[in-house]
Amino acid sequence: MNFDFSDDQKFLKNEARKFLEAQCPTSRVRKVLDEDARSFDEDLWKAVGEQGWLGAAIPEEYNGLGLGRLELCVIAEELGRAVAPIPFASTVYFLAEGIMLAGSDEQKAHLLPRIAAGEIIGAMATSEGPGVTTASTLQASVEGGKLTGVKLPVTDGDIANVALVLAKENGRPALFVADLTDPSVTRDALKTLDPTRDAARLTFKDTPVKRLGEAGQGFELLEQINDRAAVLLAFEQCGGADRCLEMAKAYALERYAFGRVIGSYQAIKHKLADIYVKNELARSNAYYGAWALNTGAAELPVAASAARIAGSEAYWFASKENIQTHGGIGFTWEMDCHLHYRRSRQLSLVAGAPRVWKERLVSQLERRNAAA
Amino acid sequence: MDFKDTPEEAAYRQQVRDWLTANAPKKRVGEPDPLGESSDGLAASKAWQAKKAAAGYACITWPKEWGGQGGTPIQQVIFGQEESAFPTPGNPFQIGLGMCVPTVMTFADEDTKKRFVGPALRGEEIWCQLFSEPSGGSDVAGARTRAERAPDGSGDWIINGQKVWTTGAQFSDFGIVICRSNPDAPKHKGMTMFWIDMKAPGVEVRPIHQMSGGSGFNEVFFTDLRVKDSQRLGAVDDGWRVSLVTLMNERLAVGGASGAGWSAFLEAARETPGLDGGAAIKDQALREKLADWYVQAEGLKHTRNRTMTALSKGETPGPESSIGKIISAVQMQELAHSAVEMLDQYGIINDPALAPLRGAFQASLMSAPGMRIAGGTDEILRNIIAERVLGLPGDIRVDKDVAFKDLPTGR
Numbered sequence: 001m002n003f004d005f006s007d008d009q010k011f012l013k014n015e016a017r018k019f020l021e022a023q024c025p026t027s028r029v030r031k032v033l034d035e036d037a038r039s040f041d042e043d044l045w046k047a048v049g050e051q052g053w054l055g056a057a058i059p060e061e062y063n064g065l066g067l068g069r070l071e072l073c074v075i076a077e078e079l080g081r082a083v084a085p086i087p088f089a090s091t092v093y094f095l096a097e098g099i100m101l102a103g104s105d106e107q108k109a110h111l112l113p114r115i116a117a118g119e120i121i122g123a124m125a126t127s128e129g130p131g132v133t134t135a136s137t138l139q140a141s142v143e144g145g146k147l148t149g150v151k152l153p154v155t156d157g158d159i160a161n162v163a164l165v166l167a168k169e170n171g172r173p174a175l176f177v178a179d180l181t182d183p184s185v186t187r188d189a190l191k192t193l194d195p196t197r198d199a200a201r202l203t204f205k206d207t208p209v210k211r212l213g214e215a216g217q218g219f220e221l222l223e224q225i226n227d228r229a230a231v232l233l234a235f236e237q238c239g240g241a242d243r244c245l246e247m248a249k250a251y252a253l254e255r256y257a258f259g260r261v262i263g264s265y266q267a268i269k270h271k272l273a274d275i276y277v278k279n280e281l282a283r284s285n286a287y288y289g290a291w292a293l294n295t296g297a298a299e300l301p302v303a304a305s306a307a308r309i310a311g312s313e314a315y316w317f318a319s320k321e322n323i324q325t326h327g328g329i330g331f332t333w334e335m336d337c338h339l340h341y342r343r344s345r346q347l348s349l350v351a352g353a354p355r356v357w358k359e360r361l362v363s364q365l366e367r368r369n370a371a372a
Numbered sequence: 373m374d375f376k377d378t379p380e381e382a383a384y385r386q387q388v389r390d391w392l393t394a395n396a397p398k399k400r401v402g403e404p405d406p407l408g409e410s411s412d413g414l415a416a417s418k419a420w421q422a423k424k425a426a427a428g429y430a431c432i433t434w435p436k437e438w439g440g441q442g443g444t445p446i447q448q449v450i451f452g453q454e455e456s457a458f459p460t461p462g463n464p465f466q467i468g469l470g471m472c473v474p475t476v477m478t479f480a481d482e483d484t485k486k487r488f489v490g491p492a493l494r495g496e497e498i499w500c501q502l503f504s505e506p507s508g509g510s511d512v513a514g515a516r517t518r519a520e521r522a523p524d525g526s527g528d529w530i531i532n533g534q535k536v537w538t539t540g541a542q543f544s545d546f547g548i549v550i551c552r553s554n555p556d557a558p559k560h561k562g563m564t565m566f567w568i569d570m571k572a573p574g575v576e577v578r579p580i581h582q583m584s585g586g587s588g589f590n591e592v593f594f595t596d597l598r599v600k601d602s603q604r605l606g607a608v609d610d611g612w613r614v615s616l617v618t619l620m621n622e623r624l625a626v627g628g629a630s631g632a633g634w635s636a637f638l639e640a641a642r643e644t645p646g647l648d649g650g651a652a653i654k655d656q657a658l659r660e661k662l663a664d665w666y667v668q669a670e671g672l673k674h675t676r677n678r679t680m681t682a683l684s685k686g687e688t689p690g691p692e693s694s695i696g697k698i699i700s701a702v703q704m705q706e707l708a709h710s711a712v713e714m715l716d717q718y719g720i721i722n723d724p725a726l727a728p729l730r731g732a733f734q735a736s737l738m739s740a741p742g743m744r745i746a747g748g749t750d751e752i753l754r755n756i757i758a759e760r761v762l763g764l765p766g767d768i769r770v771d772k773d774v775a776f777k778d779l780p781t782g783r
Contacts, residue, residue: 001375001376001377001381001446001677001680001681001683001684002373002374002375002376002378002681002684003373003374003375003674003677003678003680003681004373004678004681004682005373006373070373245762249762249763249764252764253764253765260768261765263764263765264764264765264766264767264768266751266754266755266758266767268764269754269755269758269759269762269764270751270754270755270758272758272762272764273753273754273755273757273758273761273762274754276695276757276761276762277695277698277699277757280671280675280692280695281667281668281671281672281675281695281699282671284670284671284672284673284674284675284677284678285667285670285671285674287373287674287677287678288670288674290373291373291374291375294373295374305663306666306667306670306671309663309664309667310667310671313664313667355660357663358659358660358663358664359656359659359660359663361663361666361667362653362659362662362663362666365634365638365662365666366638366642366653369635369638369639369642370642
């Protein structure tokens with residue numbers, strides 16, 4: 001049994017932590033939070049690019065590092081822990097993974113080296129409004145290679161150059177690659193729950209696009225991309241949730257009430273034990289997702305669903321109970337607790353809400369059960 | 373990252389599998405009997421244990437001189453995995469070989485070890501652990517069962533009192549018992565541990581009628597039970613330290629709750645009519661719960677895989693494994709509760725001939741409260757995680773520096 005990361009991968013994780021502790025303290029995260037005009041930390045983005053992280057999983061023939069997905073998982077965990085205010089997930093988990101999964105040779109050659117070089121910021125444009133976007137609600141459409149429609153919210157849509165857009169072509173859903181610098185694209189920044197990760201409304205009017213993958217396979221391909229992203233996002237969630245537990249524990253050991261540290265009361269001890277248990281279950285599910293992602297196993301859809309559900313639950317629980325453990329001070333703008341509370345919402349909604357994944361998971365279990 | 377054995381592990385697995393194929397029973401005799409409580413089951417269990425012992429598989433990690441293989445914990449896990457694929461009889465030896473005999477091996481003299489280790493290993497003698505009392509389960513150091521020196525100057529001890537929730541006492545030959553030897557000392561400093569003969573005069577075993585209807589546990593009464601000073605394990609009044617050695621082994625011995633799980637629920641929900649006449653599995657509320665149970669079960673499964681990986685690397689798993697029972701016992705209860713509610717009015721029926729899956733959910737529902745208590749309550753396990761994993765302070769104690777006899781006891 002070798003259900004763990006290798007020593008090299010752990011070394012990379014350790015290096016990533018040191019790097020982010022130096023380059024991405026929460027004072028840097030707060031600059032993006034507090035300044036409306038600032039959508040992301042451009043210096044950090046550049047520094048992350050110089051580390052090679054953007055191209056970690058991109059093959060060497062496209063100027064990436066050609067490492068596996070496990071290396072990307074350990075980086076993701078550290079980015080989540082640091083609440084990094086950069087469009088890493090949009091660019092690497094969605095755009096790069098989508099292109100590697102279904103891109104033509106031309107699309108790969110055109111985009112992957114530029115992603116690895118940090119020249120492209122990506123975005124995933126699927127949602128069109130409140131609720132779940134399905135084949136029956138999908139409005140955006142492509143005719144003669146031109147896209148028309150409105151997408152919102154699109155995380156990092158205000159800063160991205162390239163987006164994957166879900167739209168209908170001849171009535172059949174597909175994913176398309178759109179150049180967002182085209183003058184036919186209008187972007188409106190949106191106010192979001194997590195201002196360290198901005199979002200926009202994108203309005204396309206006869207925007208030239210290229211299809212990604214097969215015609216009519218938009219939702220199937222989107223699910224495959226989401227499975228990959230879900231595993232990586234789960235590692236960000238694990239990183240964030242563990243950081244919340246550390247913060248809560250540190251505060252519980254220094255704050256006195258009624259003559260003793262609050263961490264000596266069972267009400268607090270049991271709360272922190274519950275966070276620990278959820279975090280460990282999330283981590284174990286994320287590991288299984290990582291294994292499935294890295295080996296391309298047939299179990300990936302089920303493993304990714306479990307990783308996403310457990311990761312979302314753990315980070316939500318840890319982030320809200322971290323505030324509760326801090327009491328009044330935890331509700332202030334100056335304390336970092338709300339950075340995680342905000343980010344936990346961003347991560348759990350960006351690839352579809354947990355209830356969507358629960359439904360997907362149970363449908364798959366039903367099929368497996370019926371086949372058995 | 374993979375789920376593969378190392379070459380050494382794979383070779384060991386193959387060796388074990390070959391031996392089991394040649395030696396393990398091919399089909400089960402009678403009903404499944406995990407604790408080996410029925411007398412037929414007991415004979416079969418003893419025979420199987422003897423076979424394992426002869427081949428060196430009874431206690432793989434024990435030193436060779438005591439009948440083990442000097443093997444690694446991962447080899448023990450591999451054997452367990454392979455053995456579980458065969459319809460072997462129940463294992464009433466777990467508590468003895470997992471907790472009691474290791475305590476004897478740590479604290480008894482050479483003659484005592486020579487007398488007891490072999491027969492226990494071979495399944496000829498069964499051991500039980502006598503810690504919990506009516507006045508204290510989680511608070512083991514609150515034991516009131518008295519051990520006093522015999523007034524005749526022989527050095528013998530006389531034991532009086534009562535233990536409770538003793539698994540396997542009804543068929544055990546020996547036991548280890550923690551007693552109050554000095555009520556004038558603070559509670560942790562006035563206890564002494566002994567091994568005792570469960571068939572001796574002065575020991576009475578009575579089954580406990582559990583709320584689930586079964587009787588897997590016992591009360592054990594001691595009335596002027598006389599034991600030799602040579603039966604003492606560890607120093608006089610040092611029994612607490614001895615019990616910590618026993619309980620350290622408990623962590624590895626107590627598993628999670630089993631019972632009907634998510635796949636049984638899914639199976640039943642496909643067959644049961646739901647809110648609008650379709651199958652209950654179409655009910656969105658049930659689907660969300662099913663997803664949560666699956667994710668928890670998978671999380672536990674892969675947490676075990678992480679623990680196995682640590683063992684495989686020669687690391688010692690810590691108290692982290694406490695999370696298994698917290699999750700599985702609560703899930704067992706919630707899942708059974710939802711399953712019974714899914715049956716609507718029919719859910720009150722507790723007859724294996726009528727209830728789905730031969731009443732598995734009803735059985736789970738009625739045994740789950742015990743699972744949340746046995747081997748560490750939900751609350752104690754949370755304390756263990758908070759204190760030993762997270763490093764939070766222990767509770768403020770009002771019982772540490774006071775003579776045991778002066779502690780308030782309630783009833």
